[in-house]
Amino acid sequence: MASSATLTTTHLPTLRTILDEWNQKRPATKGFPVPVAELRQSPDASKDVIVAFRTRPPLPNEAADKFHADPDAKDASVDADGQVAAVEFCAGITVTSAEPGVFVAHVPGMKWSGPTLTHKTYEADLAFSPDVDNEEVYQRTVAASDMLSLAISGGVGCILAYGQTGSGKTYTMESVEHRVARDLFDQARVVGKRLLEAQGGDHASAATGDIFEFSVTFLELLGKHASDLLESTEEVDSQGNPVRTEISVREDKVGNVRPNLISSSVRTSAELEELINKALSHRRTTATLRNATSSRSHAMLTITIKNTLLPYADEGQLILVDLAGSERYEDSKDHDKQRMEEARDNNKSLMNLKECVRAKAKMAAEDGFVHIPWRANKLTMLLKPIFDIESRQPSRTIIIAHVSPHIQDTIHSTNTLSYAAPFKTAPPKPRGPLPYDAKDPRTWDHDKTVEWLTAQFAKRAMKSRQAEWNVRAKAARLAGKKLKPLEDPAPGQLDLGFDVAKICPAGSTAKNLGMLYTPQFVQRCLEAQSGTALTQDQVKNTAVDIIGNLFYLIITAKTRKRNEIMKSRKKLVEEDAYGVAPRATKEYDEEEFLEAQIFYGPRWQELIIAARKKCKQEGKNWEIEYGITTDDMMDKFRAHKAAAVKEAAEKADLEGLE
Numbered sequence: 057m058a059s060s061a062t063l064t065t066t067h068l069p070t071l072r073t074i075l076d077e078w079n080q081k082r083p084a085t086k087g088f089p090v091p092v093a094e095l096r097q098s099p100d101a102s103k104d105v106i107v108a109f110r111t112r113p114p115l116p117n118e119a120a121d122k123f124h125a126d127p128d129a130k131d132a133s134v135d136a137d138g139q140v141a142a143v144e145f146c147a148g149i150t151v152t153s154a155e156p157g158v159f160v161a162h163v164p165g166m167k168w169s170g171p172t173l174t175h176k177t178y179e180a181d182l183a184f185s186p187d188v189d190n191e192e193v194y195q196r197t198v199a200a201s202d203m204l205s206l207a208i209s210g211g212v213g214c215i216l217a218y219g220q221t222g223s224g225k226t227y228t229m230e231s232v233e234h235r236v237a238r239d240l241f242d243q244a245r246v247v248g249k250r251l252l253e254a255q256g257g258d259h260a261s262a263a264t265g266d267i268f269e270f271s272v273t274f275l276e277l278l279g280k281h282a283s284d285l286l287e288s289t290e291e292v293d294s295q296g297n298p299v300r301t302e303i304s305v306r307e308d309k310v311g312n313v314r315p316n317l318i319s320s321s322v323r324t325s326a327e328l329e330e331l332i333n334k335a336l337s338h339r340r341t342t343a344t345l346r347n348a349t350s351s352r353s354h355a356m357l358t359i360t361i362k363n364t365l366l367p368y369a370d371e372g373q374l375i376l377v378d379l380a381g382s383e384r385y386e387d388s389k390d391h392d393k394q395r396m397e398e399a400r401d402n403n404k405s406l407m408n409l410k411e412c413v414r415a416k417a418k419m420a421a422e423d424g425f426v427h428i429p430w431r432a433n434k435l436t437m438l439l440k441p442i443f444d445i446e447s448r449q450p451s452r453t454i455i456i457a458h459v460s461p462h463i464q465d466t467i468h469s470t471n472t473l474s475y476a477a478p479f480k481t482a483p484p485k486p487r488g489p490l491p492y493d494a495k496d497p498r499t500w501d502h503d504k505t506v507e508w509l510t511a512q513f514a515k516r517a518m519k520s521r522q523a524e525w526n527v528r529a530k531a532a533r534l535a536g537k538k539l540k541p542l543e544d545p546a547p548g549q550l551d552l553g554f555d556v557a558k559i560c561p562a563g564s565t566a567k568n569l570g571m572l573y574t575p576q577f578v579q580r581c582l583e584a585q586s587g588t589a590l591t592q593d594q595v596k597n598t599a600v601d602i603i604g605n606l607f608y609l610i611i612t613a614k615t616r617k618r619n620e621i622m623k624s625r626k627k628l629v630e631e632d633a634y635g636v637a638p639r640a641t642k643e644y645d646e647e648e649f650l651e652a653q654i655f656y657g658p659r660w661q662e663l664i665i666a667a668r669k670k671c672k673q674e675g676k677n678w679e680i681e682y683g684i685t686t687d688d689m690m691d692k693f694r695a696h697k698a699a700a701v702k703e704a705a706e707k708a709d710l711e712g713l714e
């Protein structure tokens with residue numbers, strides 16, 4: 057049977073005629089409904105996963121190369137006289153609608169009656185034709201989905217470039233990276249100024265809005281091997297490959313995947329640009345030295361954004377991934393063993409990525425529980441922030457699937473398009489209210505939400521009232537006097553320090569609050585502060601604490617079903633973040649472990665990671681040096697919980713006596 061290559065080569069004129077006929081019959085291509093200059097916020101900002109298709113223009117002489125315009129080549133296109141036929145471009149892809157995006161792939165085939173073309177339709181949120189430039193792609197994806205604001209506000213934004221080798225992934229991703237570098241700092245300053253304004257008072261950065269810290273890592277994943285693209289190396293191995301330290305990718309004790317990469321802090325667009333250029337030049341050098349293209353590795357740029365006004369809020373992240381080429385395994389069969397293994401590993405990681413993105417898109421569309429197998433592979437482990445359903449950080453993923461414009465590549469293109477098209481989901485359907493569940497804030501109406509918020513603020517107000525009284529009582533005792541016992545305030549008389557109606561205005565529910573980013577909730581609380589009893593820091597800590605509690609309740613409700621399954625798993629096996637063999641610890645189930653982490657907040661991770669890092673550098677045993685182990689921290693947490701339970705019971709007893 058004729059190979060696909062021979063088929064297209066020999067019958068190119070016939071295929072072109074069939075394509076022309078099809079083109080004449082089809083409706084005109086639908087462009088973007090909104091011109092790029094008037095773009096505000098689209099595509100649907102409520103979607104967690106946005107899918108875009110992109111195809112590029114044919115490159116000079118590419119058609120000739122693709123169709124083997126070399127008379128000695130196996131599939132050479134020669135005419136009846138044995139002359140090399142002139143090879144012209146023939147489209148393998150047609151864009152029929154830009155938004156929603158529709159690509160039609162023209163698949164050549166052969167029947168008894170002669171060559172045929174099958175036209176397969178694939179749908180995405182957006183489709184970019186060859187004449188759309190990089191700026192427009194950036195504006196319609198990253199800018200329109202407000203991804204930079206998401207990351208600045210403590211969320212996670214991820215952009216994935218997928219496609220066959222040579223389809224234009226690197227062309228897109230490099231341009232996105234440079235544009236992110238161009239815009240990120242200006243946007244952060246706008247958000248910073250807004251937050252400082254809400255906070256009021258003097259602040260050193262009030263005029264500039266410089267309240268964020270940015271750090272950058274750049275990882276390369278080649279097959280199963282991860283390395284640091286920011287590590288400069290002169291060393292090369294016997295095959296000419298640059299020797300870089302192998303980076304381990306695993307979950308640490310607290311479940312974070314933080315490979316030990318060089319993390320460079322940047323303060324300006326120019327500094328970020330410089331760093332990106334450095335990493336990209338390392339990637340290119342590696343590719344050239346290996347006599348191959350960058351298509352064999354995944355390159356992951358991560359920008360972490362810390363809000364210095366809210367040190368305990370989650371750090372935002374932007375993760376930009378130029379994925380390895382999606383070659384079919386058969387295409388690598390002629391390669392050496394190492395390259396075949398790499399191709400197999402790449403395929404596995406891309407297949408696992410597909411499962412995870414699909415599950416995530418499905419979960420967002422159905423608002424239910426779907427298992428996301430992100431632990432199955434290093435690539436998806438590195439993308440944990442977007443896949444972990446226990447993460448309380450909001451996230452958004454844009455996947456740009458690239459295809460070659462040539463009919464010669466249509467088989468590859470259909471693979472790419474059928475990989476990415478299922479990520480397109482309908483936006484979540486508007487539903488009626490869920491039946492009320494006291495433990496699930498997503499089911500609370502406005503009144504219940506206000507009641508819960510009021511109770512949260514009241515608890516804290518009572519606590520600080522008591523602390524104040526204790527101080528006064530102690531001073532009185534020292535002066536030989538006795539203070540009148542503290543009486544409970546009359547109903548409605550407790551000064552909460554906040555106007556709850558401003559935090560949760562009419563019509564707003566816990567579900568709406570749960571969709572706010574931590575800094576947005578903090579800003580609301582700063583604006584809703586009544587009286588001057590609380591300092592700025594107290595307001596911020598209270599706000600972070602309360603929104604944390606709400607997130608916790610929502611996550612617990614979401615994962616309740618999963619926890620039931622997990623309950624059978626009694627023991628938690630820990631892995632040492634620095635590669636010590638896994639060891640079993642005392643018994644505590646995952647639910648309690650999660651509760652403890654939330655109780656400690658980011659301090660848990662900071663304490664453990666910082667202590668370990670320092671001791672590792674100094675060659676000391678961190679457990680002896682610091683005397684804290686996970687078991688100790690769990691013990692302390694249990695003691696705290698027991699004390700809280702005891703206190704509540706005593707209070708209940710007292711109330712019963714009254």
Ligand SMILES: Nc1ncnc2c1ncn2[C@@H]1O[C@H](COP(=O)(O)OP(=O)(O)OP(=O)(O)O)[C@@H](O)[C@H]1O
Nearest residue numbers: 112113220221222223224225226227349350351381
């Ligand atoms: N939209 C475009 N407009 C013009 N040229 C493009 C476009 N997209 C890609 N190219 C060109 O096509 C060639 C291949 O693109 P690129 O290297 O980005 O592909 P790739 O998918 O990243 O390949 P690899 O996987 O091998 O790294 C490059 O010369 C690039 O400049």
